[in-house]
Amino acid sequence: MDHSLWLEAVKNLEGLTNHVLPKVKSSGEKAYYELYTSYFQKVTQAMVEGKEIAAHSTFVPPEIFHAMDMVPVLIVSSSGAMTVCTRNYKDAMDTSRGYGVPLETCSAHRIQLGHFVKDWFPKPKLIVHMGAGCDAFSSSGGVSADMYDCPDFYLDVPWEYSKRGVKYLAEEFGRLIEFVEKETGRKMDWDRLKENMARTAEMTRLYREIAELRKAVPSPMESRRAWQSYWMYWINAGTPEGVRWFTIVRDEVKARVEKGIGAIPNEKLRLLDLFMPPQFSFRLQDWMAKDYGALFVSESIVFHWGEEEIDPSNPLEALAMRYFMAPMTRCIMGSSKDFINDSIKAVKEYKVDGAVFWAQNACRQAGIIRSLKDALSEQAGIPTLVVDCDIMDPTFVTVEEMQLRLKDFIEILSERKARRSN
Amino acid sequence: MPVAGIDIGSRTAKAVIMEGDKIISSHIGETILKGPDVGIAVLNESLKLAGLKLSDLESIMPTGYGRFQFTGGEKHVSEISCHARGVHWYFPTVRTILDIGGQDSKAIKCDSNGRLTNFVLNSKCAGGTGRFLEVIADILEVPIEKLGELALSSRQNISFSTVCVIFAKTEAINMLREGVPKSDIIAGLHDSIAKVAASLLVQLTVEKDFSLTGGVAKNSGVVAKIKEKIGLEPMIAPDPQLIGAVGAALFALDRAKRRRTA
Amino acid sequence: MSQILKTLTPFMEINKEFPFASPIKEWKQSGGKVIGFFGGDIPEEILSAAGALPVWLRGHCSEIPLDDANSYLHIYTCSHMRSILEIALKGDYNYLDGVMSTPYCDGSRRMFDVWDRYIPIPALFFLHTPHKNTPEAEAYYYENMKEFVTSLESTFQKKVTKEALWDAIKTYNQTRKLFIQLYDLRKKDNPPISGAEVMEIYDASAMMPRKDFNILLEKVIDEAKTADRKLDSGHRLMINGTALHNPEYVKGIEDLGSIVVADSLLNGAMGFSDLISEDENTDPLLAITRHYLNKFPAPRMVPSEIRFDKILQMAEDFRIDGMITGVVRYCAPHIYDEIRLSKRFEARGIPSLRLDLEYGMAATGQIKTRVQAFIEMIEERKRKG
Structure with a gap:
């Protein structure tokens, strides 16, 4: 195993956090740096102490691993974070290419596999992956398990929400627990799992409350906080840290709404974010807010929750229900109708002026762009900008190139808004 | 007896004539200018340089994109194998x-x-x-x-x-x-x-x-x-553009040798 | 090369008439319904038992401009799906009375949405399929099957009877048995049929009533057995990867000194290797459910080892010298499948080659160069022993 990259990344992250913390005013931003860093520190500690690590895909519930006293670590997001922190994009992507991964697949997974080829990723006791999100997502876990030659479990997910689907998914979570018990000799602590699920239900409640608060004009929350919330939700699901995060963010947002102040001083344009923006930097969103007063006030794939409630007393069903109600799985999985209808609804509820779809290189969710664009134009009366980009490769389309596209769009929207208010 | 290797690429065609383990002559021509018979054209040029006739050649090996169209040669070999072979001849x-x-x-x-x-x-x-x-x-x-x-x-x-x-x-x-x-x-x-x-x-x-x-x-x-x-x-190599043709000529030598010993 | 098999002619005639081949036309003229499908693991038996003619949708056997499809599905959707959509957008699939799919891959799922939104079609059916063959998955899948049958019945106002299901199961099993016979002939040192010819047969099978197809396929097998046709075997290859339909692609590979003797394609061995149980004391729908969960799995199914073992077993049975995987660009399931599969082939000393393709293309210059170099590599390996 080669821990050097992981350790270097965590060191860089700690350095950045120490550097940033004294400067930021927002309590949400502060909490993000602290909690994000502490997530990776816990994994480092487990590596040093030899504690059993469970590597898992996003959407595989960390609640289960916590209840079984294992240290969970996200596969694709953590590899990506390590690459962002060490800026070893090229090395990670070249490595996976050398292994035979072609360029026609998402760079996030190419980077993930690069980390596994080089043994950079912490050696887990087991890998749990999932058929959610997309084909690259559901296939790359198996390749990682091959590379590390460690036991893996694939969690089967129904394509769409239904009562039958909830039952099947709950059964799958049961199978997952059996698998972990068999591989590790641990026993599930069901009381602990219920406690975790109660916290998850609380996090979900706060998350939805924040979504409601964000309808205010001016918008009380920074664009970057939405994405931070989403990742915080999945890395800290069912933990006191998770509840803490959402409480801090809710409090901050609520206070702003009560005082009638916005996240940025001069909000001019309210935008709807339709898809995952590049994850290597939030520079773009900061620049849009600062230079143009253009703010993303809602995000289809990370802020639109389904309506059903989560009942912690039945933890397996609660996990299944949460999966179907959570924003990203709700949008990306199943027919595109939910994605489209939620977005149309958001335009009205959040008083949106325009939408942006990030067309990620090689991402087959692009098949929805035309339908979304047409629906938003015909049924919600707003234009959509499609920005070509890459989720993790900063050289594929540079920030400057994306800025050019966004700048034109912002100008069009501003003119449109001025015309309308006349 | 001498043999020839012809590498008919998308932009240029190259011919090399070898005898024993030596290059006797070579020629490079542009594919577009010479049309579909570019293979034969560059071969003729290099034959002229070597003072040889087509019938003097014991074997002709075509390679490159044009290999499918070339008639009158050996059963062709891909330019990938020819490059490996040609480079190995220069730098073992x-x-x-x-x-x-x-x-x-x-x-x-x-x-x-x-x-x-x-x-x-x-x-x-x-x-x-x-x-x-x-x-x-x-x-x-x-x-x-x-x-x-x-x-x-x-x-x-x-x-x-x-x-x-x-x-x-x-x-x-x-x-x-x-x-x-x-x-x-x-x-x-x-x-x-x-x-x-x-x-x-x-x-x-x-x-x-x-x-x-x-x-x-x-x-x-x-x-x-x-x-x-x-x-x-x-x-x-001295002329890196010729490597494919050199490799082809080496394959031509093989074929000729195989026939002789068969 | 020996003369072409005469019994292949009817298949080739049908393929020339794509996409609205005469057997489909005749079916329509006699008042029958036609349901087109895309994606994989489609229980055609059920569509057939409902009285419909199932037609497996595909694109043209050439690289056509996909401008319309690009605007609806974006270029990141594989050209396989975009090629089908292009035909639909041009109106050449207007003869369909319904379209059916499954959540097979990202491409098929999003195409179903686009079809739903933009293409006028009388009926749409979607069958939810799991990725595992556990008892829970079976129960879930079985319920979905029942729901699918109900939606078919209400759309076409016709009961899907047990008798009709058993009849369809037997007919489709007959196809599977015939293909197993045909593939057995390909195990010989000098197979009597080429890979390109087998692809012609598959292509035609997607556009005609299954009973008629079985009769024609039987004739091919008879001729192949008795015609004493021995194709120069060269090097024995297996083809794998995204479903492809252009026989010229296979022919291009074979013309370079090889013969394709086996495949693990969706429109190939994946479809016929396993039979549905014909035990009439059981529920036919359950038999169908079990079959589609346990048959030769596609890359989407887990654990992947079942698929890999099956392919490696075929490689042994058909005495494969090399494996060529054609991956249509952006076909993520096969991209990841190939990465894992090629390592397993390597471990067994069988070389493998990945070709990055666009749907519909024949073997072009670059592909030929790759394949030829690959065959030369196989030759060298054999020479070295």
């Missing part, structure tokens, strides 16, 4: 070869006998190939053979955001308009080509003795960039 220690041709680029691995063990080709587009250089030379109005020299005088690093030949063309035109010196633009393009080449090599394990073949290997600017990217000094 080489195990990794990078061939940058007119329309595509290849990274090739061979064993101690010059036999192909693995290979990677670039995808469909012409980015990172000789064609890329031609297009740009044309826009900048610089003779293609002067590109290397000019690039070496470049003073600032320019990086192209794309390796796509169509987009790069637009980018180059814009830079010209903005007054960026030609030498810098060319150096930037060389960098792009080297990037594509290096990305092919990433897919194979590079061993220390490695060789660069194809017409682009004559361009000192690209060679310098590749050296920089890979961190190894490439071994380059």
Whole structure:
């Protein structure tokens, strides 16, 4: 195993956090740096102490691993974070290419596999992956398990929400627990799992409350906080840290709404974010807010929750229900109708002026762009900008190139808004 | 008896006549100018140079894109095997070869006998190939053979955001308009080509003795960039453009020998 | 090369008439319904038992411009799906009375949405399929099957009877048995049929009533057995990867000194290798459910080892010298499948080659160069022993 990259990344992250913390005013931003860093520190500690690590895909519930006293670590997001922190994009992507991964697949997974080829990723006791999100997502876990030659479990997910689907998914979570018990000799602590699920239900409640608060004009929350919330939700699901995060963010947002102040001083344009923006930097969103007063006030794939409630007393069903109600799985999985209808609804509820779809290189969710664009134009009366980009490769389309596209769009929207208010 | 190897590429065709273990003559002709019979045309030129007739040849081996159309030769061999074989003849220690041709680029691995063990080709587009250089030379109005020299005088690093030949063309035109010196633009393009080449090599394990073949290997600017990217000094044959034809001629010798002993 | 098999002619005639081949036309003229489907693991038996003619949708056997499809599905959807959509957008699939799919891959799922939104079609059916063959998955899948049958019945106002299901199961099993016979012939040193010819047969099978197809396929097998046709075997290859339909692609590979003797394609061995149980004391729908969960799995199914073992077993049975995987660009399931599969082939000393393709293309210059170099590599390996 080669821990050097992981350790270097965590060191860089700690350095950045120490550097940033004294400067930021927002309590949400502060909490993000602290909690994000502490997530990776816990994994480092487990590596040093030899504690059993469970590597898992996003959407595989960390609640289960916590209840079984294992240290969970996200596969694709953590590899990506390590690459962002060490800026070893090229090395990670070249490595996976050398292994035979072609360029026609998402760079996030190419980077993930690069980390596994080089043994950079912490050696887990087991890998749990999932058929959610997309084909690259559901296939790359198996390749990682091959590379590390460690036991893996694939969690089967129904394509769409239904009562039958909830039952099947709950059964799958049961199978997952059996698998972990068999591989590790641990026993599930069901009381602990219920406690975790109660916290998850609380996090979900706060998350939805924040979504409601964000309808205010001016918008009380920074664009970057939405994405931070989403990742915080999945890395800290069912933990006191998770509840803490959402409480801090809710409090901050609520206070702003009560005082009638916005996240940025001069909000001019309210935008709807339709898809995952590049994850290597939030520079773009900061620049849009600062230079143009253009703010993303809602995000289809990370802020639109389904309506059903989560009942912690039945933890397996609660996990299944949460999966179907959570924003990203709700949008990306199943027919595109939910994605489209939620977005149309958001335009009205959040008083949106325009939408942006990030067309990620090689991402087959692009098949929805035309339908979304047409629906938003015909049924919600707003234009959509499609920005070509890459989720993790900063050289594929540079920030400057994306800025050019966004700048034109912002100008069009501003003119449109001025015309309308006349 | 002498034999011939003909490498009919997308941009140029090359013929080499060998006898025993020696090259007697060679010729390079442009595919477009000579039309569909370019293989025979370059072969005739090299026969003339060697003072030989077609009937003097014991075997003719065609390779390259035009190999399917060439009649009157041996059952053809792919240019990938020919490059491995040709490089091995010049440099027996080489195990990794990078061939940058007119329309595509290849990274090739061979064993101690010059036999192909693995290979990677670039995808469909012409980015990172000789064609890329031609297009740009044309826009900048610089003779293609002067590109290397000019690039070496470049003073600032320019990086192209794309390796796509169509987009790069637009980018180059814009830079010209903005007054960026030609030498810098060319150096930037060389960098792009080297990037594509290096990305092919990433897919194979590079061993220390490695060789660069194809017409682009004559361009000192690209060679310098590749050296920089890979961190190894490439071994380059006297005429790197002829390597495929040399390999084909060696295969022709094999076939002739096999027939004689059969 | 020996003369072409005469019995293949009817298949080739049908393929020339794509996409609205005469057997489909005749079916329509006699008042029958036609349901087109895309994606994989489609229980055609059920469509057939409902009285419909199932037609497996595909694109043209050439690289056509996909401008319309690009604007609806974006270029990041594989050209396989975009090629089908292009035909639909041009109106050449207007003869369909319904379209059916499954959540097979990202491409098929999003195409179903686009079809739903933009293409006028009388009926749409979607069958939810799991990725596992556990008892829970079976129960879930079985319920979905029932729901699918109900939606078919209400759309076409016709009961899907047990008798009709058993009849369809037997007919489709007959096809499977015939293909197994045909593939057995390909195990010989000098197979009597080429890979390109087998692809012609598959292509035609997607556009005609299954009973008629079985009769024609039987004739091919008879001729192949008795015609004493021995194709020069060269090197024995297996083809794998994204479903492809252009026989010229296979022919291009074979013309370079090889013969394709086996495949693990969706429109190939994946479809016929396993039979549905014909035990009439059981529920036919359950038999169908079990079959589609346990048959030769596609890359989407887990654990992947079942698929890999099956392919490696075929490689052994058909004495494969090399494996060629054609991956249509952006076909993520096969991209990842190939990465894992090629390592397993390597471990067994069988070389493998990945070809990056666009749907519909024949073997072009670059592909030929790759394949030829690959065959030369196989030759060298054999020579070295």
